[in-house]
Amino acid sequence: MSLEKFINQAVSSWMSDDGPDSDIVLSSRIRFARNLDEYNFPTLFTNGEAEVVVGTIMERANNTSPATFGQLEMIKMGEIPPLQKRVLVEKHLISPNLAENSVHGAVLLSDNEEVSIMINEEDHIRIQCLFPGFQLSEALQAANEIDDWLEEYVNYAFDEKFGYLTSCPTNVGTGLRASVMMHLPGLVLTQQMNRIVPAINQLGLVVRGIYGEGSEALGNIFQISNQITLGKSEEDIVDDLKSVVSQIISQERSAREALAKTSNIQLEDRVFRSYGTLANSRIIETKEAARCLSDLRLGIDMGFIKNISKSILNELMILTQPGFLQQYAGGPLRPNERDIRRAALIRERLKMETKDESGG
Amino acid sequence: MICQECNQRPATLHFTNYSNGEKTELHLCEICAQEKGELFMMNNSPVFSINNLLAGLLNMEPAFTEQKKEAFDAEQVAKCPQCSMTFPQFVKVGRFGCATCYDAFREQLTPIVRRLHSGNSMHNGKIPKRIGSDLHLRKTIDQLKQNLKNLISAEEFEKAAETRDQIRELERKLSAGQEGGE
Numbered sequence: 026m027s028l029e030k031f032i033n034q035a036v037s038s039w040m041s042d043d044g045p046d047s048d049i050v051l052s053s054r055i056r057f058a059r060n061l062d063e064y065n066f067p068t069l070f071t072n073g074e075a076e077v078v079v080g081t082i083m084e085r086a087n088n089t090s091p092a093t094f095g096q097l098e099m100i101k102m103g104e105i106p107p108l109q110k111r112v113l114v115e116k117h118l119i120s121p122n123l124a125e126n127s128v129h130g131a132v133l134l135s136d137n138e139e140v141s142i143m144i145n146e147e148d149h150i151r152i153q154c155l156f157p158g159f160q161l162s163e164a165l166q167a168a169n170e171i172d173d174w175l176e177e178y179v180n181y182a183f184d185e186k187f188g189y190l191t192s193c194p195t196n197v198g199t200g201l202r203a204s205v206m207m208h209l210p211g212l213v214l215t216q217q218m219n220r221i222v223p224a225i226n227q228l229g230l231v232v233r234g235i236y237g238e239g240s241e242a243l244g245n246i247f248q249i250s251n252q253i254t255l256g257k258s259e260e261d262i263v264d265d266l267k268s269v270v271s272q273i274i275s276q277e278r279s280a281r282e283a284l285a286k287t288s289n290i291q292l293e294d295r296v297f298r299s300y301g302t303l304a305n306s307r308i309i310e311t312k313e314a315a316r317c318l319s320d321l322r323l324g325i326d327m328g329f330i331k332n333i334s335k336s337i338l339n340e341l342m343i344l345t346q347p348g349f350l351q352q353y354a355g356g357p358l359r360p361n362e363r364d365i366r367r368a369a370l371i372r373e374r375l376k377m378e379t380k381d382e383s384g385g
Numbered sequence: 386m387i388c389q390e391c392n393q394r395p396a397t398l399h400f401t402n403y404s405n406g407e408k409t410e411l412h413l414c415e416i417c418a419q420e421k422g423e424l425f426m427m428n429n430s431p432v433f434s435i436n437n438l439l440a441g442l443l444n445m446e447p448a449f450t451e452q453k454k455e456a457f458d459a460e461q462v463a464k465c466p467q468c469s470m471t472f473p474q475f476v477k478v479g480r481f482g483c484a485t486c487y488d489a490f491r492e493q494l495t496p497i498v499r500r501l502h503s504g505n506s507m508h509n510g511k512i513p514k515r516i517g518s519d520l521h522l523r524k525t526i527d528q529l530k531q532n533l534k535n536l537i538s539a540e541e542f543e544k545a546a547e548t549r550d551q552i553r554e555l556e557r558k559l560s561a562g563q564e565g566g567e
């Protein structure tokens with residue numbers, strides 16, 4: 026398959042760069058955790074119950090579809106190869122937990138992949154809406170639509186006091202996790218993250234690396250989300266997160282301005298060195314690729330580099346993950362083989378971009 | 386980075402441990418981390434997984450420590466009538482077995498939930514439409530029952546009879562609604 030065709034198939038809409046504030050916010054995500062009233066939670070349910078849960082949701086999706094998102098496609102975890110599951114994880118459409126541990130796990134996906142409904146993960150149902158750029162309220166609205174559509178048909182486990190009942194008490198209440206993925210090289214370079222992270226934590230929000238819990242901030246990408254799910258309304262939770270994210274956006278912008286004023290040449294040098302590495306290396310590890318891609322993205326945002334669209338960086342962050350590399354290669358690769366493939370894919374992709382420019 | 390344990394899956398959890406001034410790093414995938422977590426528990430070594438952290442938090446709960454003592458003393462362990470999960474089991478796993486667990490462990494749970502959610506223990510968000518109408522009905526019934534008590538103690542028996550009929554009517558509606566919802 027040609028790289029172009031592969032990318033067209035691989036890229037979901039959240040990776041496009043046309044969202045608001047997309048120079049800093051890569052994507053906005055809303056997740057609702059829900060359980061069906063009648064069956065044990067996934068921690069304890071029997072295979073039979075797990076199957077019934079999948080069947081119930083499948084029936085709903087076969088007979089009707091949510092107005093805005095149309096027919097949803099059902100993928101059962103037991104019916105696709107491990108590599109394909111990995112690709113879904115790398116696209117952030119399913120969790121590693123669903124891919125690897127779930128009993129009768131499945132996912133319902135909308136055509137544009139903005140909606141994904143995981144079935145039998147930690148909870149029976151996890152509704153996820155993923156939008157490009159800073160669009161938390163829009164994502165919440167979409168998640169509510171999906172939630173209402175399901176609720177017309179199923180009985181949710183709900184309690185007056187505790188709200189939506191979830192497997193883990195950390196999700197109880199609204200079952201809502203709202204999160205944004207932010208690219209913050211300015212704050213990292215000016216060493217302000219160490220100061221900002223504790224402040225964010227004090228506001229009841231969590232900062233994590235790109236692949237969630239426990240992962241490092243690869244390529245200066247941070248995920249910021251709410252911790253509290255009980256006692257506040259969905260709108261309040263989202264508004265609180267929005268106001269903090271807005272402040273971080275403006276701090277990141279001033280950090281970039283300050284960098285441009287005080288060390289423009291050093292920054293330009295750094296950006297072009299990273300560009301050079303990406304355009305020429307023959308072996309590149311995930312970490313180095315992520316770091317260089319972050320520099321390149323910053324270089325585009327700051328106007329040092331003009332002939333590359335920044336959406337390819339969102340793409341490359343995803344496409345150079347092990348699952349995608351192996352998918353593109355058409356089979357399993359050892360880690361060192363991946364590093365070679367990764368370098369080749371990045372070179373090819375950058376060449377494609379500059380060719381488009383000169384041709385157009 | 387690849388998981389140090391299985392050398393297959395990618396390491397998604399990264400731990401740094403300092404003991405006796407020595408720094409050790411551990412890079413694990415979620416599955417191996419979970420297995421390790423079990424191991425750590427058995428060895429009494431440092432514990433890393435989220436569930437174990439949660440368990441640590443729950444263990445701090447005085448309500449639970451009392452519960453535990455009581456359990457050992459009298460072998461009276463709170464148990465969910467639906468899925469048979471016991472409270473100590475929940476503390477160990479950090480996850481509930483079913484929706485009824487919330488009812489079964491309501492008392493022990495409230496302080497824990499409060500701690501997890503910055504002092505909040507009352508849902509203040511969306512209510513499922515179908516359950517919502519029931520909720521409204523139940524609240525009205527509760528209110529009428531209170532009125533009924535007051536009327537009886539005030540010896541206003543005629544009004545009390547009216548209220549009683551009203552309650553019966555609403556209760557009929559409630560149970561009809563629940564059957565209709567099945």
